[in-house]
Amino acid sequence: MDYNALNDRITAAGATLVAVSKTHPEAAVRKLYEQGQRDFGENRVKEAEQKAAALPADIRWHFIGHLQTNKVKYLAPFIHLIHAVDSERLLEEIDKQAASNDRTIDVLLQVKIAREDSKYGLSPADLRTLAADYLAADYRHARVVGLMGMGTFTQDEAVTRAEFERLQKIFEELRSGPFAGRPEFRELSAGMSGDFLIALEHGSTLVRIGSLLFGEREYRK
Numbered sequence: 001m002d003y004n005a006l007n008d009r010i011t012a013a014g015a016t017l018v019a020v021s022k023t024h025p026e027a028a029v030r031k032l033y034e035q036g037q038r039d040f041g042e043n044r045v046k047e048a049e050q051k052a053a054a055l056p057a058d059i060r061w062h063f064i065g066h067l068q069t070n071k072v073k074y075l076a077p078f079i080h081l082i083h084a085v086d087s088e089r090l091l092e093e094i095d096k097q098a099a100s101n102d103r104t105i106d107v108l109l110q111v112k113i114a115r116e117d118s119k120y121g122l123s124p125a126d127l128r129t130l131a132a133d134y135l136a137a138d139y140r141h142a143r144v145v146g147l148m149g150m151g152t153f154t155q156d157e158a159v160t161r162a163e164f165e166r167l168q169k170i171f172e173e174l175r176s177g178p179f180a181g182r183p184e185f186r187e188l189s190a191g192m193s194g195d196f197l198i199a200l201e202h203g204s205t206l207v208r209i210g211s212l213l214f215g216e217r218e219y220r221k
């Protein structure tokens with residue numbers, strides 16, 4: 001799909017396009033960069049590090065994959081937003097590594113909304129517990145700025161719609177409840193190539209789009 005048309009559509013809805021460049025070469029990133037794109041998403045630590053080192057410094061790198069605690073240190077110097085935090089251990093490590101880099105790292109808590117048995121993400125109950133622990137812990141360098149969710153991979157729009165509706169509701173409950181008074185809690189990362197239009201109808205502020213922009217990947221994760 002044409003980059004400008006896609007970006008205009010997402011921007012008009014008040015959201016930001018995160019171009020998911022995983023598996024695609026630096027040249028593909030550069031091409032979109034030259035058209036004005038600044039937010040890019042990766043899901044492998046090594047690939048993110050290599051691209052960040054080689055590409056312009058004003059790119060905002062988003063880590064959208066599952067992140068192992070022992071790899072946080074490699075991302076900490078440069079990452080803009082970590083989308084998929086699903087444990088207190090990971091949050092603690094991000095806080096620690098952000099502190100040693102003398103910076104604040106923004107993160108999203110990942111909620112499991114899909115029907116399919118996905119390994120990652122918090123149940124709504126575990127999310128509330130982690131949110132409460134985070135607020136009580138008063139971290140200085142890891143900052144929770146919202147939620148992230150992945151819908152079921154399906155053609156059935158009703159399923160997707162119900163999932164994003166639920167995610168939005170959980171988000172609004174936290175925002176007006178425990179996170180009231182934390183204006184930074186305002187990001188909802190939802191929607192991919194196949195379902196971003198539905199996500200935009202349900203309050204998404206960050207859509208993560210890969211194949212629609214770059215074509216199919218060599219491998220999927």
Ligand SMILES: *Cc1c(COP(=O)(O)O)cnc(C)c1O
Nearest residue numbers: 020043064192193208209210211
């Ligand atoms: C790969 C990936 C995307 C992009 O998927 P497309 O269907 O190619 O748009 C979005 N979010 C996450 C978490 C991903 O791993």
